[in-house]
Amino acid sequence: MSSPNLFYNPSVSDSSAQNDSNYTRNHHELDAHFFSDASVPLHSDWYEQIDQLEEIDMDELVKLLADTDDGNEAVKKPVSLADFFEGLAQLATMGVVEITEIVEAIHREVILRPMGRFNDKHLNKWQRGFTGRIYGTIRRIMLMVGNNLASILRIYKNFIVQKTAQPLPDSLKKLVNVINGVMGDHLVNNQNALAVPMMLYNKDGSPQEEVLSGRIVIFCHGLCMSHLSWHAQENNNLGDAVHVSQPDTTVLYLDYNTGRRISRSGHKFSQLLQDLVDGNPDISQIDLVGHSMGGLVSRSALFYGEQERLDWVKRVGNLITLGSPHHGAVLERIGNYVQDIIAKLPFAGSLAKLGDMRSAGIIDLRHGSIRDADWQALEGRSVLPQDFRHPARLPSGIKTYFVASALLETHYDSKVTDLLGDSLVSVASALGEDDAEHALFVPDGHKAIFYGVNHMNLIHSRRVREQVVEWLFDNGRSDYAGRPRIHSYPRSLAVAV
Known part of the structure; x- marks a missing residue:
């Protein structure tokens, strides 16, 4: 089952959505551009094992869970204590996946830039190569483990503690709203139980x-x-x-x-x-x-x-x-400016991915954007410049x-x-x-x-x-x-x- 990427990034080089589509293709060419040593063994057997891992299908489980979970937006109930633990389990997985993506981006840049191959052509080959596929498999396994753990907690919540759901203490409620402010759109996109309903x-x-x-x-x-x-x-x-x-x-x-x-x-x-x-x-x-x-x-x-x-x-x-x-807001403009500078620095550009984790709500504060037209036509999670909003x-x-x-x-x-x-x-x-x-x-x-x-x-x-x-x-x-x-x-x- 192909799992969706948790955080959308519009660049081809860093796009996990593009990675996911590349992973499912049946490529058998070696990444010879990156490993020129003739003594390195062929990895066709490893590729086959990776393909078998990627073919694990969880659709039936997802279908069963869909019948028992209407989602925060539909139910319109405050986040409960059970929701809190379920959401944390999924959130921990999201964090591991994002760290993996940042590590891969840095790894990719350190390998390719000194050879003058940090361009679209070789970046695409990286995705199809062995190293890129290994990173992809790590992400998929973590997603599968995290989603299964969250699913078990969701089933427990829906069938066992549904009638005795405990509300969140005020201190945890405030923490949940902070998490929503920082990454609330990601929580909604991944149907995380921590997403606060209006x-x-x-x-x-x-x-x-x-x-x-x-x-x-x-x-x-x-x-x-x-x-x-x-x-x-x-x-x-x-x-x-x-x-x-x-x-x-x-x-x-x-x-x-x-x-x-x-x-x-x-x-x-x-x-x-x-x-x-x-x-x-x-x-x-x-x-x-x-x-x-x-x-x-x-x-x-x-x-x-x-x-x-x-x-x-x-x-x-x-x-x-x-x-x-x-x-x-001045602070968001400064943050966006610093992120743009970091993205242009050799060997540090991959760290700019950290800035992409902030929520769309924060990004909208850059110019006070309150209309769909300020962002709908754009790729990724940006907003129109000040003069064009x-x-x-x-x-x-x-x-x-x-x-x-x-x-x-x-x-x-x-x-x-x-x-x-x-x-x-x-x-x-x-x-x-x-x-x-x-x-x-x-x-x-x-x-x-x-x-x-x-x-x-x-x-x-x-x-x-x-x-x-x-x-x-x-x-x-x-x-x-x-x-x-x-x-x-x-x-x-x-x-x-």
């Missing part, structure tokens, strides 16, 4: 199941975070503050896989909100508050919801983003507020303050400001800059909390559009409006 939770941390009516405020977390991230400070968090100021408002928290494409999460969030409205027709208003990536997912959901003319969009009153990289304007009729923060306490006009921002996102990016067609036109009075606050503390800062509560409480009644933008300093006794 769900709504209530203020008590339980999946949302109650009948809803009136006004709803939904908080959307950022990269590698979870719905629990909003509750880091007991009885002093943003959700509680909203509930205290507006007791009739229901506060919900979105939990999702931050490693997936932002636009894919946007599609799913849009459909989830439509299902929520269909099941609770008495919902009168929906407000979205997104931190970091959560703001981009909210914008993506609004973009596709409006494009598909879904009813839920008409009920959205306010959109508030906290430190969202509307025009990209597709604009996604804000829906009309929705009050939008942008919050940025800066580590330095000097005024926003300082170029250093703007560029450094909150250590991850520049001030201009968080405020949606751009010279080109991608600028998000939000009135100055709907923008606030909080000095002395880092990116992660945006959801816990007292000053930020008070401002968000004020905007939601006002609910568009005041004319903020005619006011200047807000500058809040840590030494201020109150937010300066």
